Amino acid sequence: xxxxxxxxxxxxxxxxxxxxxxxxxxxxxxxxxxxxxxxxxxxxxxxxxxxxxxxxxxxxxxxxxxxxxxxxxxxxxxxxxxxxxxxxxxxxxxxxxxxxxxxxxxxxxxxxxxxxxxxxxxxxxxxxxxxxxxxxxxxxxxxxxxxxxxxxxxxxxxxxxxxxxxxxxxxxxxxxxxxxxxxxxxxxxxxxxxxxxxxxxx
Numbered sequence: 265x266x267x268x269x270x271x272x273x274x275x276x277x278x279x280x281x282x283x284x285x286x287x288x289x290x291x292x293x294x295x296x297x298x299x300x301x302x303x304x305x306x307x308x309x310x311x312x313x314x315x316x317x318x319x320x321x322x323x324x325x326x327x328x329x330x331x332x333x334x335x336x337x338x339x340x341x342x343x344x345x346x347x348x349x350x351x352x353x354x355x356x357x358x359x360x361x362x363x364x365x366x367x368x369x370x371x372x373x374x375x376x377x378x379x380x381x382x383x384x385x386x387x388x389x390x391x392x393x394x395x396x397x398x399x400x401x402x403x404x405x406x407x408x409x410x411x412x413x414x415x416x417x418x419x420x421x422x423x424x425x426x427x428x429x430x431x432x433x434x435x436x437x438x439x440x441x442x443x444x445x446x447x448x449x450x451x452x453x454x455x456x457x458x459x460x461x462x463x464x465x466x
Contacts, residue, residue: 358446
């Protein structure tokens with residue numbers, strides 16, 4: 265029993281140390297380019313010793329990669345079971361999962377997205393999301409003609425860009441809307457685009 269308790273405590277300590285290191289790097293990247301950040305900078309910002317850093321990472325590049333991998337893991341955990349057709353049929357669970365993910369550590373995500381490199385990565389990622397929705401049954405059903413397909417792709421690009429921008433504005437407090445209230449509104453707005461679009465092809 266004592267051994268299990270010790271192992272759990274060490275695991276929690278390890279998770280906490282990794283978290284502190286990742287947060288330190290993100291914080292530092294708000295002030296200067298990644299290439300100029302040293303391990304000394306990170307351990308000082310995280311208030312840990314070098315031994316703790318090297319117990320988890322070999323260099324700053326590995327920390328950066330860990331941040332990216334961690335973000336992808338959290339997204340997969342939140343949306344893993346959702347397919348484009350499920351989201352299009354009822355987008356509310358998707359928006360609820362996204363809002364819940366951001367709410368778990370709003371300040372960290374706000375800090376992460378204030379770093380130009382990460383923000384650019386998210387904005388570039390919207391093209392992958394558009395491609396994801398273009399593989400839906402909805403698209404295959406209506407996109408028999410090139411003109412229709414282009415119209416659908418433009419609509420998805422509009423939706424993804426709008427959703428991304430709206431969540432950015434909520435996180436930064438530029439929009440007077442709480443994360444908890446976002447799913448209902450975002451579902452309504454998405455429906456106002458998808459439904460008329462599908463009806464226009466009938």
